[in-house]
Amino acid sequence: xxxxxxxxxxxxxxxxxxxxxxxxxxxxxxxxxxxxxxxxxxxxxxxxxxxxxxxxxxxxxxxxxxxxxxxxxxxxxxxxxxxxxxxxxxxxxxxxxxxxxxxxxxxxxxxxxxxxxxxxxxxxxxxxxxxxxxxxxxxxxxxxxxxxxxxxxxxxxxxxxxxxxxxxxxxxxxxxxxxxxxxxxxxxxxxxxxxxxxxxxxxxxxxxxxxxxxxxxxxxxxxxxxxxxxxxxxxxxxxxxxxxxxxxxxxxxxxxxxxxxxxxxxxxxxxxxxxxxxxxxxxxxxxxxxxxxxxxxxxxxxxxxxxxxxxxxxxxxxxxxxxxxxxxxxxxxxxxxxxxxxxxxxxxxxxxx
Amino acid sequence: xxxxxxxxxxxxxxxxxxxxxxxxxxxxxxxxxxxxxxxxxxxxxxxxxxxxxxxxxxxxxxxxxxxxxxxxxxxxxxxxxxxxxxxxxxxxxxxxxxxxxxxxxxxxxxxxxxxxxxxxxxxxxxxxxxxxxxxxxxxxxxxxxxxxxxxxxxxxxxxxxxxxxxxxxxxxxxxxxxxxxxxxxxxxxxxxxxxxxxxxxxxxxxxxxxxxxxxxxxxxxxxxxxxxxxxxxxxxxxxxxxx
Numbered sequence: 001x002x003x004x005x006x007x008x009x010x011x012x013x014x015x016x017x018x019x020x021x022x023x024x025x026x027x028x029x030x031x032x033x034x035x036x037x038x039x040x041x042x043x044x045x046x047x048x049x050x051x052x053x054x055x056x057x058x059x060x061x062x063x064x065x066x067x068x069x070x071x072x073x074x075x076x077x078x079x080x081x082x083x084x085x086x087x088x089x090x091x092x093x094x095x096x097x098x099x100x101x102x103x104x105x106x107x108x109x110x111x112x113x114x115x116x117x118x119x120x121x122x123x124x125x126x127x128x129x130x131x132x133x134x135x136x137x138x139x140x141x142x143x144x145x146x147x148x149x150x151x152x153x154x155x156x157x158x159x160x161x162x163x164x165x166x167x168x169x170x171x172x173x174x175x176x177x178x179x180x181x182x183x184x185x186x187x188x189x190x191x192x193x194x195x196x197x198x199x200x201x202x203x204x205x206x207x208x209x210x211x212x213x214x215x216x217x218x219x220x221x222x223x224x225x226x227x228x229x230x231x232x233x234x235x236x237x238x239x240x241x242x243x244x245x246x247x248x249x250x251x252x253x254x255x256x257x258x259x260x261x262x263x264x265x266x267x268x269x270x271x272x273x274x275x276x277x278x279x280x281x282x283x284x285x286x287x288x289x290x291x292x293x294x295x296x297x298x299x300x301x302x303x304x305x306x307x308x309x310x311x312x313x314x315x316x317x318x319x320x321x322x323x324x325x326x327x328x329x330x331x332x333x334x335x336x337x338x339x340x341x342x343x344x345x346x347x348x349x350x351x352x353x
Numbered sequence: 354x355x356x357x358x359x360x361x362x363x364x365x366x367x368x369x370x371x372x373x374x375x376x377x378x379x380x381x382x383x384x385x386x387x388x389x390x391x392x393x394x395x396x397x398x399x400x401x402x403x404x405x406x407x408x409x410x411x412x413x414x415x416x417x418x419x420x421x422x423x424x425x426x427x428x429x430x431x432x433x434x435x436x437x438x439x440x441x442x443x444x445x446x447x448x449x450x451x452x453x454x455x456x457x458x459x460x461x462x463x464x465x466x467x468x469x470x471x472x473x474x475x476x477x478x479x480x481x482x483x484x485x486x487x488x489x490x491x492x493x494x495x496x497x498x499x500x501x502x503x504x505x506x507x508x509x510x511x512x513x514x515x516x517x518x519x520x521x522x523x524x525x526x527x528x529x530x531x532x533x534x535x536x537x538x539x540x541x542x543x544x545x546x547x548x549x550x551x552x553x554x555x556x557x558x559x560x561x562x563x564x565x566x567x568x569x570x571x572x573x574x575x576x577x578x579x580x581x582x583x584x585x586x587x588x589x590x591x592x593x594x595x596x
Contacts, residue, residue: 222451222452222455222458225444225448225451225452226452226455228441228443228444229441229444229452232441232442232443232444233439233440233441233442235403235435235439236435236439236440236441237441237452238403238422238423238424238427239401239403239423239427239432239433239435239439239503240427240452240453240455240456240502240505240506241424241427241428241455241456241506242424242452242455243422243424244424
């Protein structure tokens with residue numbers, strides 16, 4: 001292989017790898033404060049870039065990205081409040097959400113189209129209301145404790161499916177992309193004979209800023225330390241006056257926000273489709289486990305490793321097998337070193353997951 | 354300062370406290386002694402808000418605090434040093450103390466800084482090891498750290514759950530000495546201990562709890578001289594008592 005081609009592979013691997021790393025860091029932030037693996041993390045990337053794409057048609061790009069990140073942050077908070085924190089309590093917001101989701105089905109499918117509009121509405125309400133109330137009742141009746149981590153992880157899978165379907169309704173199944181931040185599709189920069197798009201530099205730069213920023217946040221701010229305290233010992237954290245519930249909400253907001261930002265910078269390169277979140281989530285999860293769950297430095301190294309590995313694999317393997325690499329790595333790691341490459345085996349023995 | 358009336362509490366359907374009443378006046382050191390499983394820790398956990406009471410009243414500073422969240426109760430000035438210390442193992446000693454003052458840095462930062470220095474003066478070993486991870490401290494040092502972290506919340510009443518558990522007697526002495534010193538500074542203390550002799554040694558009054566009920570109360574002296582207490586909790590020889 002010629003040296004500039006090798007460099008080309010490495011650079012494209014690093015780009016892809018830094019995306020994985022950011023997804024993995026999103027997993028880590030929530031895992032660190034709650035012990036939950038949030039499988040809706042990939043959907044945050046998609047949601048963020050979808051919102052930015054829609055806004056970019058009439059707003060300046062920077063503003064569109066900013067608003068998209070803030071909006072996704074709020075969605076992250078809302079999802080946590082309704083589905084994770086509100087699990088045990090009676091939640092009007094959840095009932096209304098359920099009601100609207102169920103209401104749409106007979107309404108859009110035209111079940112009562114022969115009737116006048118008002119009667120149509122009334123029939124749909126009559127169907128949806130008892131079903132929504134029933135689901136809520138079963139929820140409250142059978143969900144006994146909010147502390148069960150495994151149950152909450154399964155709920156995040158549900159959230160990811162819900163988000164995917166809502167995004168399909170809102171943005172259809174077409175591939176979309178944000179415009180390139182600088183230059184366009186064909187502009188490229190020559191780095192020692194390898195050609196890369198300027199957007200790659202954006203991806204690397206933003207990833208670096210996110211990683212460094214998060215490190216500073218957790219090391220030097222009181223809120224950051226409080227979040228670490230929650231992951232260390234929830235009881236003790238609350239005895240210091242830290243509101244653990246809001247810290248959990250905050251962790252969902254931060255990882256939704258950085259997910260959205262990552263989705264926006266990568267959108268010009270990879271394009272955005274409503275269903276690409278789950279692939280990203282699996283890759284990100286593999287990277288997070290490989291680097292050691294909760295370890296952000298590990299996530300970066302593992303992300304770059306997986307990215308470069310996949311890039312070189314393309315040259316020797318059929319394309320269809322590439323997706324399997326991350327799964328194989330995930331399985332091997334889980335079998336032989338479940339604490340990950342950089343996680344402490346001692347600490348992981350004490351954890352539930 | 355703290356008044357508890359007919360408190361019932363427990364875990365799930367299990368009722369551990371079966372109608373406990375007690376009071377603590379400002380500036381007092383009050384101790385609760387009792388055997389394993391008597392409900393001592395349940396009592397402190399309920400007062401601090403970690404467990405919701407089933408019925409009964411908890412009045413702190415003329416406010417009903419039963420059923421409030423832990424962080425609200427800490428904010429009101431009622432702090433627990435939990436059993437087995439529960440420090441943040443993976444954070445530095447200093448960060449542990451800083452987080453104790455979590456609610457205060459934004460509004461009374463200067464005062465909190467003073468308290469931080471005061472606590473490091475009270476336990477010089479914490480100053481020496483401020484950069485070390487708290488999990489690497491010895492048991493006694495961890496107990497000092499847990500006490501220091503609780504003091505950083507600037508409590509009006511400090512509750513301690515088994516501070517002597519698994520700690521060298523000499524350090525227990527030092528911690529108890531610091532409690533009397535803090536009381537001179539106006540702190541009120543509610544102390545739960547299995548080591549009845551040590552805790553009655555520094556307390557003004559005490560309660561004896563057995564299977565969820567208060568069976569005896571009195572000044573420390575009265576309790577130390579009480580035959581039942583001597584036999585059950587002070588380990589005095591049965592025959593010597595009956596001499």
